[in-house]
Amino acid sequence: MENWFEWLGYLASLIVLISLLMSSIIKLRWINLLGSSIFSLYGFLIGSFPVGFMNLGISIINIYYLIKIYSSNEYFKILPIENNSQYLNYFLDFYKEDIKKHINLAELNIENFDISFYILRDMVPAGIFLARKYNENTLKVELDFVIPEYRDFKIGSYIYENNKNFFLENNYHKLVDFSSNEKHIKYLKKMGFKEELENERKYFIKSIN
Numbered sequence: 001m002e003n004w005f006e007w008l009g010y011l012a013s014l015i016v017l018i019s020l021l022m023s024s025i026i027k028l029r030w031i032n033l034l035g036s037s038i039f040s041l042y043g044f045l046i047g048s049f050p051v052g053f054m055n056l057g058i059s060i061i062n063i064y065y066l067i068k069i070y071s072s073n074e075y076f077k078i079l080p081i082e083n084n085s086q087y088l089n090y091f092l093d094f095y096k097e098d099i100k101k102h103i104n105l106a107e108l109n110i111e112n113f114d115i116s117f118y119i120l121r122d123m124v125p126a127g128i129f130l131a132r133k134y135n136e137n138t139l140k141v142e143l144d145f146v147i148p149e150y151r152d153f154k155i156g157s158y159i160y161e162n163n164k165n166f167f168l169e170n171n172y173h174k175l176v177d178f179s180s181n182e183k184h185i186k187y188l189k190k191m192g193f194k195e196e197l198e199n200e201r202k203y204f205i206k207s208i209n
Contacts (some may be wrong), residue, residue: 005042005045005046006171008038008041008042008045009039009042009046011038012035012036012038012039012041012042012055013035014038015031015032015034015035015038015040016032016035016039017035018035019031019032019034019035021031023148023149023151024149024150024151024152025069025149026066026069026152029062029065029066029069030062030066030069032058032062033059033062033066036055036056036058036059036062037055037059039051039055039058040052040053040054040055040056040058040059043055050113054204057203058204059206066170072202074121074122074154075120075121075122076119076120076121076122076154076155076158076162076163077115077119077120078117078118078119078120078163078166079118079119079120079125080115080116080117081113081116081130082120082130083111085097087125088110088116088128090109091118091125091128092105092108092110092128095145095147098144098145098147099143101181101183102143102145102179102184103142103143103179108130108142108143110130113130113131113132114132114133114139114144114170115129115130115131115132115139115167115170115172116128116129116130116131117129119146119155119158119159121150121154121155124150126146126147126150126155127144127145127146127147127150127155127159128143128144128145129141129143129144130142130143130144131175132204133172134176137172137174138172138173138174138175138176138205139167139172139173139174139175140175140176140177140178141175141176141177144156144159144177144184144193153181153187153190153191155189156187156190156191157191160175160191160192160206160208161191161192164208167208168208171209173207173208173209174205174206174207174208175193175205175206176203176204176205176206177193177203177204177205178201178202178204179204180201180202185204188204188206189204191206192206193205193206194206
């Protein structure tokens with residue numbers, strides 16, 4: 001039984017350690033909540049009340065901030081990108097290593113996008129959206145990127161659901177994305193994109209109505 005308790009302590013330590021590797025605050029809070037809860041249980045089981053109560057307190061703090069995050073009314077705003085924007089170059093260069101995981105930056109011509117904007121979240125430039133006309137009423141998404149700290153799907157929901165009239169007003173009724181990145185594909189499906197095939201090439205499409 002004592003060995004079982006010891007392994008429980010190792011598991012809790014590992015989960016807490018993993019939580020500190022998360023760039024997303026929400027993921028950090030959720031994983032840390034799991035780790036601190038297990039650590040609290042471990043402390044009480046071995047009769048170490050300081051460990052048990054300290055980690056119980058950490059769990060309560062995590063719960064408090066998660067409730068605060070999910071119940072807060074955040075401000076979202078689309079900010080169009082101006083032609084020859086220096087900030088766009090700075091933004092892409094600063095996050096280039098992360099962006100490379102999703103697209104080939106060498107193939108991204110940053111000029112003459114039909115739709116391009118930053119997504120402000122509480123006045124912070126938290127994401128960027130770049131797209132070109134694919135056909136008469138379809139927009140091809142070239143880059144839909146959110147900085148690591150804000151990857152909780154709220155920005156995606158704002159773009160594709162809360163702000164879909166923006167695309168309709170620009171006469172776009174469909175969006176297509178040719179991503180091959182598995183994480184991004186998972187995100188696209190969560191945003192309502194459907195998988196299709198065109199000339200044996202897989203792509204993802206979303207109808208806006």
